[in-house]
Amino acid sequence: MTDVVLPTTVGRSRRRYPASLLVGAVGLAVIVLLAVLGPVLWGTSAASGSGQLRAGPSAEHWFGTDAQGRDVLARTLVATRLTIVMGVVATALAVGLGGLVGAVLVLSGNRVRWLGARAIDLWLALPPIIVALAITAIFRPGAVTVVVAIGIAFSPQFARLTNNLASSVGGKDFVVTAHLLGVPAPTVLARHIVPNIASPVLVLTSVCLATSIVTMSGLSFIGLGVQPPAIDWGQLLASGLRDIYQNPAGALAPSIAIVLTGLSASLLGDGLVAFSEPRRAQVRSRRADQGSPSATSLTGEEQSAATSAGDDVALHIEDLHVQTANAPEGQMLVGGVSLTVATGEIVGLVGESGSGKSITAMTAAQLLPSELGWRAKALSVAGHPIDPRQAPPSSMALDCGVVFQDPSSCFNPARRLGAQLTETIRVHRKVSRREAERLALDKLREARVSEPERRLRQYPHELSGGMRQRAMIAMALITTPKLLIADEPTTALDVTVQADVLRLIKQINHDHDMGVLLISHDIDVVASMCDRVYVMHQGGILEHLTSAQLRRGEVTQPYTRRLLEASASTALKNTVHVTSTIRGGS
Amino acid sequence: MSDVASDVRTEEPASQPPATAKAGEPKGRHASRDATGLWLRYLLGRLGGLVGIVVALLAITFLLIQFVPGDPARNIVGVTATQEQVDMVSDRLGLNDPFLLQAWNYVSGFVRGDLGNSFVNQQPIVELIAQRLPITASVALGGLMVVLLIGFPVGVAVAFAGRRGGRTALSGTYNVAAGLAGALPEYITGTVLVIVFALSLGWLPAQGGVGLEGLILPCIAVGLAPAAAISRVVRGETRAVLGQEYILTARSKRISSGRLLVGHVLPNVATSALTLGGIILVALLGGTVIVENVFNIPGLGTQIVQSILSSDYPAIQGIILTLGLLAAMVNMAIDILLGILDPRVLTTKGLSR
Numbered sequence: 001m002t003d004v005v006l007p008t009t010v011g012r013s014r015r016r017y018p019a020s021l022l023v024g025a026v027g028l029a030v031i032v033l034l035a036v037l038g039p040v041l042w043g044t045s046a047a048s049g050s051g052q053l054r055a056g057p058s059a060e061h062w063f064g065t066d067a068q069g070r071d072v073l074a075r076t077l078v079a080t081r082l083t084i085v086m087g088v089v090a091t092a093l094a095v096g097l098g099g100l101v102g103a104v105l106v107l108s109g110n111r112v113r114w115l116g117a118r119a120i121d122l123w124l125a126l127p128p129i130i131v132a133l134a135i136t137a138i139f140r141p142g143a144v145t146v147v148v149a150i151g152i153a154f155s156p157q158f159a160r161l162t163n164n165l166a167s168s169v170g171g172k173d174f175v176v177t178a179h180l181l182g183v184p185a186p187t188v189l190a191r192h193i194v195p196n197i198a199s200p201v202l203v204l205t206s207v208c209l210a211t212s213i214v215t216m217s218g219l220s221f222i223g224l225g226v227q228p229p230a231i232d233w234g235q236l237l238a239s240g241l242r243d244i245y246q247n248p249a250g251a252l253a254p255s256i257a258i259v260l261t262g263l264s265a266s267l268l269g270d271g272l273v274a275f276s277e278p279r280r281a282q283v284r285s286r287r288a289d290q291g292s293p294s295a296t297s298l299t300g301e302e303q304s305a306a307t308s309a310g311d312d313v314a315l316h317i318e319d320l321h322v323q324t325a326n327a328p329e330g331q332m333l334v335g336g337v338s339l340t341v342a343t344g345e346i347v348g349l350v351g352e353s354g355s356g357k358s359i360t361a362m363t364a365a366q367l368l369p370s371e372l373g374w375r376a377k378a379l380s381v382a383g384h385p386i387d388p389r390q391a392p393p394s395s396m397a398l399d400c401g402v403v404f405q406d407p408s409s410c411f412n413p414a415r416r417l418g419a420q421l422t423e424t425i426r427v428h429r430k431v432s433r434r435e436a437e438r439l440a441l442d443k444l445r446e447a448r449v450s451e452p453e454r455r456l457r458q459y460p461h462e463l464s465g466g467m468r469q470r471a472m473i474a475m476a477l478i479t480t481p482k483l484l485i486a487d488e489p490t491t492a493l494d495v496t497v498q499a500d501v502l503r504l505i506k507q508i509n510h511d512h513d514m515g516v517l518l519i520s521h522d523i524d525v526v527a528s529m530c531d532r533v534y535v536m537h538q539g540g541i542l543e544h545l546t547s548a549q550l551r552r553g554e555v556t557q558p559y560t561r562r563l564l565e566a567s568a569s570t571a572l573k574n575t576v577h578v579t580s581t582i583r584g585g586s
Numbered sequence: 587m588s589d590v591a592s593d594v595r596t597e598e599p600a601s602q603p604p605a606t607a608k609a610g611e612p613k614g615r616h617a618s619r620d621a622t623g624l625w626l627r628y629l630l631g632r633l634g635g636l637v638g639i640v641v642a643l644l645a646i647t648f649l650l651i652q653f654v655p656g657d658p659a660r661n662i663v664g665v666t667a668t669q670e671q672v673d674m675v676s677d678r679l680g681l682n683d684p685f686l687l688q689a690w691n692y693v694s695g696f697v698r699g700d701l702g703n704s705f706v707n708q709q710p711i712v713e714l715i716a717q718r719l720p721i722t723a724s725v726a727l728g729g730l731m732v733v734l735l736i737g738f739p740v741g742v743a744v745a746f747a748g749r750r751g752g753r754t755a756l757s758g759t760y761n762v763a764a765g766l767a768g769a770l771p772e773y774i775t776g777t778v779l780v781i782v783f784a785l786s787l788g789w790l791p792a793q794g795g796v797g798l799e800g801l802i803l804p805c806i807a808v809g810l811a812p813a814a815a816i817s818r819v820v821r822g823e824t825r826a827v828l829g830q831e832y833i834l835t836a837r838s839k840r841i842s843s844g845r846l847l848v849g850h851v852l853p854n855v856a857t858s859a860l861t862l863g864g865i866i867l868v869a870l871l872g873g874t875v876i877v878e879n880v881f882n883i884p885g886l887g888t889q890i891v892q893s894i895l896s897s898d899y900p901a902i903q904g905i906i907l908t909l910g911l912l913a914a915m916v917n918m919a920i921d922i923l924l925g926i927l928d929p930r931v932l933t934t935k936g937l938s939r
Contacts, residue, residue: 122635122642125917129872130909134646137894137902138653140661214771221773222879222891241777241880244792248781255774263769367837397840409831414853414928423849424839459929475835 021271024206027264035084038077046074054246064247066239076236076253083232084261086147087213093151094208095201098158105159106166117163120156128153129215136224143232146225150212161204165197199276203269210265217258233258314483314515315341315364318378322359324371333372334359334539341515343482346506348526348547349519350563351536358487360536361519365402365485366392382482397428401476403505405488407468411460418456421475428479439478447474447504466497473504480512487519502529523563527551535560624932625925632921639914646910647903648692651679654899661897662705675705679899701907702900706893711904714889719908722885725804726874730867732809733816740764740813741820742855745828746847760821767814772873776807776880793882804881808873812866816859819866823858827851857928864920868913875909 049069056064063072105116123131128150135149178187219225220234221241228235233254240251322334334356341347349357363374366386379386382399386392404410412420421443422436431439437456444452447470460468469489476484486505490498506529509516520526526533527550535543535557543557555561651658659676660667680688695701701711744760770778783803784792791800827833828851836850878887886905893901924931 118638122638125635125639125868125914126643126910127868127872127913129875130906130913133875133890133894134650134902134906137899137906138650139655141894210769218771218773218876222876222887224891224894237773237777241780244777244780244785248785251777251781255777258771258774259766259769262771263766266769267765365838367834392840394840400838402835402838404831404835406831410835412832412836412850412854414857415849419849420835423836423841427839427841427845472835476838 018271018274020267021275024264024266024268024271027260028268031080031084031261031264034077035081038080042071042074042077045071046078054243054250056247057249063249063253066247066250067243072236072240072247072250072253075231076233076257079231079233079236079254080257082143082226082230083213083217083234083257086143086216086226086232087209087261090147090150090154090212090216091205091209093147094154094212095158095205097151098155098160099162099201101155101159102162102166105163113163117160120160120163123156124160128211129218132215132219133224136219141224141227143226143230146216146219149219150216153215154208154212157204157208158201161200162197165200199272203272203276206265206269206272210262210269213265214258214262217254312343313340313380314343314345314382315339315517316378316380317360317364318376320360320363320374320376320379322356322363322368322372322374324373332539334363334374337536337539337541339534339541339544341483341517343515344509344513345532346509346516346518346530348530348533349517349536350521350523350526350533351542352521352563355536356539357519357536361485361487361517364483364517365400366396367402394428397424398479399482401479401481401484403469403472403476403484403486403489406492407465407472408460408492410472411468413460415459416456417458417460417463417471420460421456421471421478424475425478440474443474443477444471446477446508447471448500449474465493466500469493469497469501470504473501473508477508477512480514482515484508484514484516485519486516488521489518490525491521498525505529523550523560535563624929628925628932629922632918636914636918639910643907643910643914644693644696647907648689650903650906651681651899652685658897658899662899696907701904704893704901705898706896706901711900714901715886715904715908718884718886718889721883722874722878722887723912724801725808725878725883725885726871728801728805729808729812729870729874732805733813733863733866733870736809737813737816738820738859741817741859742824742847742852744817745821745824746843746851748825764814764818768811768818770811772807772811772877773880775810776804776877779803779807780880800881800883804877804883807877807880808870812870812873816863816866819863820855820859823855824851826858827854830854853927857924857931860920860924860927864917867916867920871909871913871916 047070050061050065050071051069052061052065053069054065054067055061055069058064061071061073063076066072066075101116101120105113108116131153132146132149135152136145139145139148216225217232217234217237220232221238223238226232226235236254237251237258240247240254243250317340318338320334320337321332324331324333337356337360339347339349339360349360351357359368359372362368364379364381366381368374374388376388379388381396384393384395384399386396411417418437418440421440422431422433425431425439426433426436440456441452444455449455449467449470455463455467455471460471463471469492473489484505489505490501493501502525505516505518508514518526518529527547530547533545533547533550534541535545537559543555543560545555545560549555550564553561553564555564654661657672657676659672659679659681662675663671676682680691683691699712701715703710704714740760744756748757780792780803783790790803792803793800833846833850836846841849874885875887875890877883878885879891882888886909890902890905892898893905921931
């Protein structure tokens with residue numbers, strides 16, 4: 001699939017046609033035109049032989065002549081018609097036959113459907129060419145046989161696609177809703193199901209067209225397809241190969257024709273995929289839409305909460321800006337953020353999604369995606385300054401532990417927990433395997449993971465979500481870092497487990513005198529856990545409070561007040577009173 | 587097995603584990619027994635699939651001769667033969683026996699390892715296959731080497747190189763090259779290779795199958811397009827894996843790029859690429875059949891063409907059976923490899939399918 005780079009000013013322009021779609025469609029159109037006109041225009045020159053047999057390329061014969069002195073190029077152009085007609089008919093056969101089988105399966109009972117699906121799987125396990133060979137062996141070799149053979153050989157793909165799509169679309173919410181609203185079945189089929197299965201079927205059809213033309217040409221090439229005097233590209237290629245010592249170019253003309261046709265059809269397929277899945281492009285343009293003005297206007301309101309960076313400072317950020325890289329006027333995602341986390345302190349970073357709190361945290365952890373660049377007056381972790389122009393210092397590995405949001409996706413699914421937990425110390429402290437495992441066990445116990453010995457041998461999917469998050473915390477703790485960055489550590493967990501994990505973080509913070517930066521969208525969690533809280537909004541820090549202030553509801557910003565009001569805790573809500581005058585709107 | 591259709595259904599690679607263990611899990615010593623149980627079920631499931639394919643192949647090849655329009659015996663001996671000759675061939679094929687007896691004879695012959703004799707030279711089919719299978723297998727294996735040694739590393743390298751900006755030039759060149767190479771049918775690659783390396787440069791023989799030198803061009807011809815295809819799959823999977831959160835976790839350990847690649851990216855790419863790679867490998871078998879004809883290699887591919895043209899039905903049946911079994915075995919090997927690489931498939935694919 002080709003990446004279409006969208007300009008920032010996409011705005012409300014309609015969907016763009018991917019280049020591959022256009023090139024493929026134009027290529028196929030030219031080929032179809034040749035199929036129609038070929039025999040008319042070059043029919044006579046393809047049939048009439050000149051005196052030169054098997055001559056090489058010349059001005060008169062661009063690709064030379066064949067064994068009877070006929071022009072190879074003219075014959076290739078004439079052969080377009082039969083090749084394309086065969087390809088289209090075989091594809092139509094595959095779509096029709098496969099669609100029919102698929103539809104029958106969809107409509108029949110569960111048991112028949114199950115059996116049918118297994119039979120299709122079996123059928124698909126055989127290479128199509130073998131199926132085609134078997135069918136060619138039954139009926140004598142020839143054009144019609146090959147078309148039937150390829151049609152049958154490729155049909156199970158369509159049967160399976162129809163079966164899978166119909167059942168997956170049939171169970172979708174919008175279809176169920178339509179049923180519940182009493183929309184008649186044919187309308188549901190026409191309005192909701194067909195449009196949703198049309199694009200995958202179209203894509204598979206264009207892929208099938210490409211493969212069927214290529215495969216049929218292959219069968220003709222080995223002598224089992226089109227029989228002389230009829231000609232298609234595969235058969236021309238075979239005769240070109242026979243004369244290859246006299247006129248190598250004779251084999252090239254049909255080769256180029258086959259490749260260009262196959263390429264056009266598969267480009268069309270790629271283009272259709274890109275066109276029918278515009279979601280990625282839309283997301284990009286939406287991101288591009290949220291402009292920098294809001295971020296820059298906030299920098300005026302930012303609160304300077306910077307304290308001087310000393311030994312007891314786990315994290316120090318001063319005037320941080322993060323923007324999309326590779327562009328001179330990249331989008332500003334975070335503008336002018338300053339914050340500190342002292343050792344032994346839990347600092348909350350709260351805000352709605354998209355407020356820049358995770359980006360700020362990932363900058364602190366030096367884990368920004370490559371598309372983002374940052375600059376700051378100062379950024380240091382555990383007293384080690386970090387320079388945006390240089391690779392993060394190696395001390396980061398030991399100074400900074402990170403706990404991510406979703407424990408189900410943060411462990412490598414293909415490796416055992418033991419290997420993952422011990423990796424950091426094995427790499428950076430050169431600790432022996434046994435020593436590393438002993439340390440990992442300590443940390444697992446500290447994180448109150450049950451049966452720690454067994455966990456080391458297990459794969460992540462064998463643990464429950466809560467256990468996995470505890471193991472994640474144990475992994476972040478293995479170096480006893482000075483700074484722990486916890487990015488929404490409880491969001492993906494059950495409510496009952498959330499409190500446990502939060503208590504655990506608090507305990508660790510207390511036991512190791514560790515600085516914790518806790519990112520959350522839940523202002524209640526932050527209020528109960530943290531010593532101090534930064535409220536982020538639209539890429540800037542809106543307010544900086546002690547959690548006591550927050551709990552008392554002594555907030556100055558209407559946005560923070562709304563966050564408090566929106567929180568589930570009624571106890572907090574009741575205590576909210578705004579200390580400053582409310583300026584309407586924001 | 588996946589096919590083109592699975593490209594259409596967008597499946598999330600390295601997806602969420604299907605079932606999370608419950609709080610009250612069995613104790614440690616039970617875990618290993620669970621694992622063997624899972625493996626047993628998994629292998630039984632695969633074996634069931636293999637048996638299914640063998641049955642299907644036997645049915646297809648047996649019915650093949652029944653479906654021949656007109657008299658198969660007449661096709662074998664030709665239009666000029668006398669009726670006595672036709673009857674004799676008919677007898678030898680057992681076509682005059684009752685249908686069920688024919689089926690029984692066919693299946694029991696297969697079990698005994700007797701696939702009949704060729705009508706062209708009276709050679710036992712099993713012997714014919716034994717002669718030609720190693721040649722076909724070596725071409726296919728050589729093609730597989732091309733796929734693994736070129737396709738896989740290129741895909742990973744392009745994705746990995748593109749993970750930090752400045753990727754447009756590289757990925758553009760790659761897209762064009764892989765798209766073009768992937769669109770080249772094996773027989774055309776073979777023809778072009780013959781023109782360039784055998785005729786123009788004279789480095790390698792145009793005639794294949796003669797010693798190791800004769801295998802180089804056929805193997806490249808067989809492997810090039812699948813290598814391009816698999817490199818695209820691998821590249822897509824690698825990109826997807828690089829975007830996964832556990833890569834961020836791994837990066838938070840500040841390990842070297844090499845360690846990140848070998849320890850965290852490749853194990854996950856291997857499983858998902860192998861799943862899709864299965865069809866590519868099976869397709870490679872089909873490509874071998876055709877490519878043998880470009881280089882005149884005396885393997886099963888050239889043999890089946892001759893046999894079809896001369897209506898040598900026992901040979902056709904035997905070769906199709908062999909090729910089908912080979913494909914089934916490739917599929918099974920891949921499934922087992924998948925189970926070793928990614929234990930999660932043991933639970934998801936268990937006995938079903």
